[in-house]
Amino acid sequence: MEVNNPLYKNQGIHVISTLFTIDNGVVKVLLIKRDNNPFKGYWSLVGGALYNNEEVIDGAKREIKEKTGIENVDIQMFNVFSKINRSPLLRMIAIGYIGVIDFNKVNVLKKTMKTVDADWVAIDKVGTLAYDHNEILESALEKLKDLICNSNILSSLYPKGFTIPEIQMAYESVLKKKYDRRNFRKKLINSGLIVDTNKTKKFEGKKPAKIYKFKNKITNKNVF
Amino acid sequence: MEVNNPLYKNQGIHVISTLFTIDNGVVKVLLIKRDNNPFKGYWSLVGGALYNNEEVIDGAKREIKEKTGIENVDIQMFNVFSKINRSPLLRMIAIGYIGVIDFNKVNVLKKTMKTVDADWVAIDKVGTLAYDHNEILESALEKLKDLICNSNILSSLYPKGFTIPEIQMAYESVLKKKYDRRNFRKKLINSGLIVDTNKTKKFEGKKPAKIYKFKNKITNKNVF
């Protein structure tokens, strides 16, 4: 690699996180309003440019903290975005991260050094975002569907566990499908993703519901 | 993004392709021997630095062509590697691509501008590679297992189709498991990945075998 070849110059990496929550059956994504150019005044996903002294996932977490105040969020890489003009300043490659957060348990900063607003926005109410963030969001939504079927990604929404009926709402809102109560229960239970806690949760005038929680380690079953 | 912030300087992107083949039941990976520093004389996966005027996948394909002569290969992104000192020159992030090639149908250049040798190496005979390429290879092998179970990635090995017994060898060598002949057949057929071509292939002294081929479009079935 000839370091001085102009074809290698002026490149950088964006770390962009798509942070979802589920608010009363509505899937929402965390957006921030930019205070700087480019795209000043636009809403965008949470992220920024990677430092050259940090790993990608750490950069993503740093950006999340800087621009929203949120710490200790579990995120995972899901795609890469590299359209040549996706950023006007430098040639920037974006590494996309995805995470799920309980919106009740975090206090999102409305204003930071580089943002003037922040909000959880229902995914079908999202307008035109900065950069290629609409494309990143679409890709993240696909990945989210995959992850709730095959991982414990929703466990952050239910640190104390959940009842089957209440988590069914979450599945239905992400997957945009309705499921039979009884079959959903059976399927989720022998999916191997969750375990019974032997506790129950009482609702007024209703039969108490069993509380389940996600396993920490998910062993993914292979087709072959 | 303050473009002149030193934390953003000297970054680049590697596009690294892990190209597999299956040679008589042995899974092999295409390695090239470097003629330049860093890691001069080391074997490595196929790749190099991304240009700032090309998309990531196009850069990966350009590098494959430059360093092996292979064109028209199907590759897909599978992971990102970002250890801080993975490259000694600049801070380089690696985007990993994976592909499967029929080693009989390509003519791999033994020597190019930047390589002095190239070879298909059995995956359990691979030594210490340049950069973090051993780690990338491990990750690619995991992805390969996933892909042969859920996609038509092996179709490039069998452009004219394949018989069930011969492709079973391929599955067994990648997944490192043995399968019952009869059950493997049933499972692969109603996996939805392949279709019958109504042709047969004759072997000496044996019953002719039906030829199947992979579907072009795989509709992946969701758990929920």
Added chain:
DNA sequence: ACAAAAGTGTTCTAAGTACACCCATGA
């Protein structure tokens, strides 16, 4: 006792597992 929502059960069908048997070929 009643409504509301939780939990359990049944039947049918489709797919996975572990087997044994038959078929087409060339020597």
Added chain:
DNA sequence: TCATGGGTGTACTTAGAACACTTTTGT
């Protein structure tokens, strides 16, 4: 006609889909 390896079939078990019924609670 025989060995070789390919193709088909059966019994058992397990999981998904479409259903109806019972249980616990507060009013």
